[in-house]
Amino acid sequence: DLMVDEQSNLPKELSEKYMITKKIGVGVCGEVKLAFERATCKKVALKTINKKDFPASVGTATRSAEREIQILQKIDHPCLIKTKDFFQTDDSYYIVLELMEGGELYDRVKSKQQIKEPIAKLYFYQMLKAVEYLHNNGIIHRDLKPENVLLSSHDDVCIIKITDFNQSKILEESALMRTLCGTPTYLAPEVFTDAVTVGYSRAVDAWSLGVVLFVCLAGYPPFYPNARIGLSVSDQITQGIYTFIPSKWDGISDDAKDVVKKLLRVDPNARLTIEEALQHPWLMDEAMKETAEGIMYPKDPGDADATADPGDADATADPGDATADPGD
């Protein structure tokens, strides 16, 4: 199939269109390299996913990579990473992405220790809008963490974009949904009681955003080894046991703490949904929203995402356009 460049085993088409330089990131499924589009000299990120890297589960690696690629090509939101190009060979996928000059939120938190509350709020609002878009389109990310949140620049005020959809799940119409549409004459009671809790798997993203917000504000995670003697990290999580260390949290508002508490609720049914988090008093901050909307949907396409073309700005689906809410 695709001709392969003799020097590197890259597809010829890829090396003709892009000049690939240094490695800038390493993920579970492969690596990210800095590349230049020869025609425009613009910088891009080239993500390589090796199909054969997981001999044992080669099936799942390929399926998750194909799912990631399918999702990456379908989604369109200013705070979700966009695919610019795609190539594949027998053993690898090559995804060309817009380059996020600011790198990972993980490294930003590490270098700043704690992120200033107004900036953490600006980033968190963008994460909520991105995940609201995913959920409205029947997609659950399932792997939200500071390593998967990228920053567009080194400035505090910048766009964030969520990446790495290889753990994500597409919600399809379920057999249970079809069952509940029929007449229940012969239907067992447990099918109804089970149905009450089904449909909450998207709540995992709300929990993860609660952990990400905690880390941004406090500079340490809510759950970690030896946080509580005798409690494993999974025990801390399943019991919802964490500490607001005073020296780290004293300067942080009660509203911010309240959002964290309501996202880190063990019972998914009681946990804030993304929608409810967007209505929380901490996010009722017109100045922050104005800044966020301004960088997410720039009036003059020249600033912010230089890569976005004017059409992108208002092309984003408004949550109301969401597809019918699929079960999960």
Ligand SMILES: COc1ccc(CNC(=O)c2ccc3nccnc3c2)cc1
């Ligand atoms: C000019 O050389 C560089 C410019 C920026 C950086 C920081 N950026 C990155 O480290 C980085 C990592 C993963 C990514 N995944 C998708 C899109 N963009 C990404 C950017 C690193 C090097």
